[in-house]
Amino acid sequence: MQFESDVSLGSFNTLGVMSRAEYFCRVNSDADWLAALDYAKTRSLPVTILGGGSNVVLGSALVGLVVHPVGNGIDLIEQTDGYAVVEVAAGAEWDRVVRHCNERGWFGLENLVSIPGSCGAAPVQNIGAYGVEIAQFVDSVRVLDIHARAFDTIHGQDCGFAYRESHFKGAWRDRYAIVSIRLRLSKTPSVNTRYAALAQALTRDGIDQPSPLDVLNTVAAIRASKLPDVRTMPNAGSFFKNPIVNTDYAKKLLAQHPDMPLYAVDEHRSKLAAAYLIEASGLKGYKHADCGMSDDHALVLVNPGHGSGAECLALADYVIKTVQAKFSVTLDIEPVVMGS
Numbered sequence: 001m002q003f004e005s006d007v008s009l010g011s012f013n014t015l016g017v018m019s020r021a022e023y024f025c026r027v028n029s030d031a032d033w034l035a036a037l038d039y040a041k042t043r044s045l046p047v048t049i050l051g052g053g054s055n056v057v058l059g060s061a062l063v064g065l066v067v068h069p070v071g072n073g074i075d076l077i078e079q080t081d082g083y084a085v086v087e088v089a090a091g092a093e094w095d096r097v098v099r100h101c102n103e104r105g106w107f108g109l110e111n112l113v114s115i116p117g118s119c120g121a122a123p124v125q126n127i128g129a130y131g132v133e134i135a136q137f138v139d140s141v142r143v144l145d146i147h148a149r150a151f152d153t154i155h156g157q158d159c160g161f162a163y164r165e166s167h168f169k170g171a172w173r174d175r176y177a178i179v180s181i182r183l184r185l186s187k188t189p190s191v192n193t194r195y196a197a198l199a200q201a202l203t204r205d206g207i208d209q210p211s212p213l214d215v216l217n218t219v220a221a222i223r224a225s226k227l228p229d230v231r232t233m234p235n236a237g238s239f240f241k242n243p244i245v246n247t248d249y250a251k252k253l254l255a256q257h258p259d260m261p262l263y264a265v266d267e268h269r270s271k272l273a274a275a276y277l278i279e280a281s282g283l284k285g286y287k288h289a290d291c292g293m294s295d296d297h298a299l300v301l302v303n304p305g306h307g308s309g310a311e312c313l314a315l316a317d318y319v320i321k322t323v324q325a326k327f328s329v330t331l332d333i334e335p336v337v338m339g340s
C-alpha cells in the first residue's frame, strides 16, 4: 500500500474542481484501513474519505490524508427461498452492484440503477431515486471507528436514515469509515413503479407487467436522457435537496403557482420540487463565472470551465438567496463540502 503526497483530485470528483490532497492512499482490506489510520495518527493528519467524488464540492486543498476505498467484492452471505443477504465492499461501484444483483435474481435495487459513486458512500446520504431509497435494503453497515481504531457493525435501523440524510452525513461525519455494507434483497421478483415518470415511461413503451429488469432498463434510459453526462459536462447530480415545508404554507404557494409540483410527506409536511423553484426564479441556464445551472435540468449545477469549489458555492448561494426572495423557502445543498 502506497502513500502519495500532493496528489491532484481533478479526476476524483465529478464536478471537475481542481483540488489537491496533501496525502493520498487507496485502501483495499482491513489491514489497509488500519495502516491508513496509523499513517495519519503518527503525522497528526486529519482523515478524509473520498469515494467516487460524485457528491462533493472540493476546496482547492484537502489538508491531511485522503483515503480512497478500492475494494470491489460482492459476496453472498446468506440466502433463503425468500431473500438474499449480500455484502459489498466500500469501493465497489454502486451501479455495478445493482446490475449484478438483478442478474443473480436478488431484487429491489432496480430503481437505484445508474447512480454514480461507490457503495461505501451510498448509505451516507441514503441514496434515493424513482421512489426508492437504499435505507429499505440496508441490513447493516460495517464501519471502522476512526478515533477508536476499531471495527464495528451498525444495524440499518440505527443509521438515522431520512431523505438524503443519515448519521454518517450528520453527527457521525468524521467518526466512521464505512468498510462494507450488507443489503437484504428479495428473491421474489417485485417492482416499485409508483414514481409517476417511471410509470409513464413504462406505459409509453407498452410494458404493462414490468419485470425488475424492465424497471432497471427504463430507469437507466430515463436518467441517460435527462441528466448531463459527467464525462462531458462536470456536475454533482442534483445540487439542492427538495425542500420540505409546512403543508399550510405549501398550499399558499400552490394557490399562487398552480403548476407547482407538491408531494405529501406526512399529515403536516409537504415536499416541494427544488427544480421548479429554481426554474420559476429564472435561474435555469443561469451562468456564473466558469459554472452555471444546467440549461436542461434546473437542479443540476454544471462546471464546464472547471471553476473552483468556491465559485460553485457562490453560485449555489446566489440560487438559495434568489429562491428565498421569491418563495420564502430555503434550499439546502445536497453535496458535501470538503477542504479549504
Ligand SMILES: Cc1cc2nc3c(=O)[nH]c(=O)nc-3n(C[C@H](O)[C@H](O)[C@H](O)COP(=O)(O)OP(=O)(O)OC[C@H]3O[C@@H](n4cnc5c(N)ncnc54)[C@H](O)[C@@H]3O)c2cc1C
Pocket (backbone or CB within 6 Å): 014, 048, 049, 050, 051, 052, 053, 054, 055, 056, 069, 090, 115, 116, 117, 118, 119, 120, 121, 122, 124, 125, 126, 127, 128, 129, 168, 176, 177, 178, 179, 227, 228, 230, 235, 236, 237, 238, 336
Ligand atoms: C450525475 C449524478 C447523478 C446523481 N444521482 C443521484 C440520485 O439519483 N440519487 C442520489 O441519492 N444521489 C445521486 N447523486 C449523488 C451521488 O452519486 C451519491 O451521493 C453517491 O452515493 C456518492 O458516492 P461517491 O462514492 O461518489 O461519494 P463521494 O462523493 O466520494 O463522497 C460523498 C460523501 O460520502 C463520504 N464517504 C464516501 N465514501 C465513504 C466511506 N467508505 N465511508 C464513510 N464516508 C464515505 C465522503 O466523505 C463524503 O462526505 C448523483 C450524482 C451525480 C454526479
